[in-house]
Amino acid sequence: MQNVTRAARDDGQRARLAAVGSEAASLVGWLSWDMGDHGSARTWYGSAIRAARSAAEPLLAAYQVGSLAQFEAHAGNASQALNLAGRARKVLGAERPAVADAWLSSVEALAHAAGGDQRSADQALTRSLAAAETLPVAPPPWPWVFPFGPQKVAAVRVTCGARLGLADWVLSADTEALGGGHEKQRALVVLDLAAGHLAAGRIEAAFALAGRAVETGLRYRSGRILDRARAVRRSLALTSLPKVVREFDERLHDVYL
Template identity: 30%
Template structure:
């Protein structure tokens, strides 16, 4: 017999907030209670276990305050059903509400109705997933500010559909919804530079993946949540999320390529936190997985990773470690290996090569690569790529009176570029 899933909404919100055990959440709640005026509240791991069961009891008022304070969601979004029901008289029938119903209200869209309407046919899962797949493909060419609203509306539709599906169709819609939330979170973090919004969106993605019972998709979402503290230099928090991602990957029987990507994510977080030696070791392990492990397919939604993109991670880490000749060689090889549609990654590589030449005291070559990055950004905007160009400009400060640097400034601070950057 299959093991009951329990209150997956609370479990996933706990993990996404960085509490990797029930005891960790219990300790955090007891500490937070004193800070928000609920000093008499004492929470033990047994209570957390009850809340994460199949039939979680309705928390008392002080416990609700602390839970919502720590996890950033309403008590209903955390999987609790009020004993008096939504109509103030009787509790809603079991199974009539999706575990993620209502989550879109947290991201500024209309609240999803809690009552079921007409049951959906089995084909709705295939149709809904087809749109998710189309969005996945469009990400590589459509401007993120234009694509993001469409994805958000599609996720809202998924929240409406999910309560009215069952069986395999239910799992298909939930998995597609999780992927849509993941894509929205990726755009918010990498393209629009909205880490707080991305963090909230990725929690919803994890809840949907739990509804689909898809541990591999859950692992991918958790790994993306690690980028947020990792890029901010909060190494311990990023490391905890990577541990959670690896745990889910193990449950999902991840392929060597998927595990190599997890190494790459951890390596980038370590690099951002200044631990380049650790990062290079992780990248070496990822390279071994790709070259010696069995060549098994990755999930179709994992279209953001390849040996060339791993090499791009490596080149950036070599640059930050001060291994300038090695970084130049690696990044030039990446440019040759990237597919034609890898416009966003190409922008980042041009920016890193510009930094390599600035570090080598070759300002003209640095400006030339920065100019190529700007050419690509004019075609496909990518905030992470523009960050690389701005980093290079700061590195070129010793040569700011040179003609090549002034010409770069003319492009970097032209009317169109400046207005566009401010709008984004």
Template identity: 35%
Template sequence: MSDQDEVRIPERLLEDPEMIQACQEHDFAAIFSLVKRAGIYPAQIARLCDMTPSRVGEIMQGKRTLTQMTVVERIADGLRIPGGMLRLAGRPWESVVPSKSSSKNDSPVGAIDFGLLRPPVLDEEALALKRELEAARNADVGVAKLFAGQVDMIRQLDRRLGAEPLLPQLRSQIEQMEELLSHALAPDGREPIAAALTEAATLAGWQALDLGLYRDAWKLHEIAKSAARQSASPALLAHATAQQAYVLLDLGMPEAAVQQVQHARTIAARRLPALLDAWLHAAEAEAHAAVGDEAACRRALDAAERARPVDPADPTLPFLFLAGPHLDRWRGNCLATLGVDEALRDLTLALGAMDGFNRAEAGVRCDLAVVLSRRGEIDEAKRQALRAQELATATHSLRQRRRVERVLQAV
């Protein structure tokens, strides 16, 4: 006997005004609570709706909301809630029974058997796919813009709060976009969704790297690159590919990182926006500095300065910001890595413009501590390192904390 045969919502519950209102509002926290009150436990709800008990618990506690129609339909089927109560339409085809008065002999030779044209009776697996495809019909440019707006909000919060409180939310959003993209049928909806997914996965990859989750960081960048190819955007693909090089740098593979950034440039050929062109040169300079190639590093930094547009922001590249002080920060970091005291001027200029970029400020102060300690200014080096440690801790940046710890040990 199946769970559906053993467990059934009482009819009186379906007539309860509170249940009716909860269904109309898609308030699944209230729906599950009312079902529990009727004697159906969360574990049973989870089995019936093909969900995990923990997910059911999060929904009941208001920690998770449901927006995917495929999940809503699965709950309706599992709990036997009439589709009309949940404002569902387009339920599966019902089989059509032929008239008893007709027979094969009644049709003339060569006539079309219209029974063959009836929609097939679908099994559960086919019905599930059909529901997913129907739900993905809403994946259009408007939905992509909403996703992109959410990603941009997380990006801005990330600069101040760090990755740890934001990465779980971003992962959930990535799963939603992957689901939509894998079932989207309309060509005009696929590319915008793929572009939004690329931005989300690239940002999540950077956050994972900042938290020391190297495998996750690499995989998220692979998701970003795959989505970028579907978005038909060379710029998005070049950015995701080059940023993935930072995983290689953190793993102590600077030569591979140089090759990765250079490969990213070949992807976009000459179709690079000026802002991305400057960013790629600066990223390549950082990789050259890690190798210890000062001449190549300086050439790349000079190229970044020449390519940098007057406007440090590009609405088509919301994930990049390269105002003068930020390029100073990049130059200072490269020169500090190479052991050049000239870095002090660039880092000092950059420090005054880091308001709101807490994690970046931690990096600048860490670089300052390196340069100052090399110059013998130990007290000031300690002060900068300790302030960098505070900022790295506030933003939960394991990557920056490790850098600061190494500097403090050296000082």
């Protein structure tokens, strides 16, 4: 696609092809992230940003920068994620659509949670929810692919609570409402719930849930799910391990995703 774009003779056609290339690169970045290949994910998200700039599409460029910010927040790089989210806002300027505000605020919440800042994460979630509640019930505007609404903010709150070790943020959520979407996305939510149970001292419940998520990760060969499962396991430090934890360790022992 990059070669076809470079070969285009007309500036308008070249810009349109660059926008398509940006979306394709973003998809490859997401797939790399799902495989647990963070180096390739960063490379392809960077390609998506450069292509969006070549397309002269500020909304697309901001979306791609925000997508990289979201990735870095999940990777635990709080400062970088916040800087990228700020760049995305600058690209859009004051005329940004409400969905951009809602989404970028949720990304900022994830970044604050990655940095251990509960107060700032809560404030960002409040801003995100306020913006999300004003959005019309309609297909999301391009380049957003999935609708963003209060349910998405609730899911982000659960993820933030899991990162911050706040059982009340996680376990007070409407888990049935969070159970939509693809099975891989549900597995990530289940791992956040497992982290919440672990923070509340419910080890058996935590690793029963985490074990279910691992099976989904293995079935879909999702490195992201398995990396998150390992992170949940690392958060438990005991010398005498319950049977459910030993079985969890044995299940992951020979996994190389």
